[in-house]
Amino acid sequence: MHMHKFEKIWLIFGVTALLVFLSVLGVSAFYLGNQPPSCLAVVDPTKVDEHETFKEPGLKKVEGKDWDYELVFVAQAFAYTPGTVEVPLGAKVKVIATSKDVIHGFGVAGTNINMMVEPGYISEIVTTFDKVGEYLVLCNEYCGSGHHLMTSMIKVVE
Amino acid sequence: MAKAELKSETKTEIEDSSSLKGTLVSVFFVGFFIVVLWVGVYFLYLDRF
Ligand SMILES: [Cu+2]
Numbered sequence: 001m002h003m004h005k006f007e008k009i010w011l012i013f014g015v016t017a018l019l020v021f022l023s024v025l026g027v028s029a030f031y032l033g034n035q036p037p038s039c040l041a042v043v044d045p046t047k048v049d050e051h052e053t054f055k056e057p058g059l060k061k062v063e064g065k066d067w068d069y070e071l072v073f074v075a076q077a078f079a080y081t082p083g084t085v086e087v088p089l090g091a092k093v094k095v096i097a098t099s100k101d102v103i104h105g106f107g108v109a110g111t112n113i114n115m116m117v118e119p120g121y122i123s124e125i126v127t128t129f130d131k132v133g134e135y136l137v138l139c140n141e142y143c144g145s146g147h148h149l150m151t152s153m154i155k156v157v158e
Numbered sequence: 159m160a161k162a163e164l165k166s167e168t169k170t171e172i173e174d175s176s177s178l179k180g181t182l183v184s185v186f187f188v189g190f191f192i193v194v195l196w197v198g199v200y201f202l203y204l205d206r207f
Contacts, residue, residue, distance in 0.1 A: 006178040006181065007178070013189060110206065111207055128207055129207055130207050
């Protein structure tokens with residue numbers, strides 16, 4: 001089959017790009033151990049209030065883990081608990097969230113924190129809050145008539 | 159009345175219609191635009207926590 005030289009050039013470019021992206025994905029998952037925020041951790045959505053982690057939402061200092069704090073959020077139509085929380089600057093935090101009813105979102109505007117919060121599943125993300133400011137937490141999965149009112153606030157303070 | 163014959167001797171250089179030079183330029187214009195966007199988004203990701 002005859003193929004024009006230029007066609008070969010852009011096909012090679014395209015295939016190389018594809019291989020680069022697949023490699024990035026593979027290294028991220030298998031070498032760096034990155035996982036999706038919701039990764040097989042489960043909770044009974046009707047018993048969230050009695051659950052060891054979720055009975056007291058908010059910021060908790062933890063010892064002997066890769067992170068210094070755990071920030072627990074419970075989402076339900078149409079609010080998050082806690083509604084506002086302060087995090088010390090530079091803290092390495094594991095954000096842990098679940099839903100009591102329907103699927104909600106957990107997006108923190110201006111940061112890389114953005115996950116789905118599904119009933120029955122625990123969503124987790126580890127990050128270091130290294131910039132002072134007020135960060136708005138938003139529900140970005142349509143969850144009902146009060147969806148647009150569903151917010152919380154993370155204040156990173158010195 | 160006979161029409162004046164229009165005869166121009168100018169030879170216009172017409173590229174071979176099978177030339178893909180323009181296509182190559184267009185493809186890489188789009189390609190590099192996407193690469194620049196990707197690099198930009200990646201650095202935005204690194205800058206945020
Ligand atoms: Cu919601």
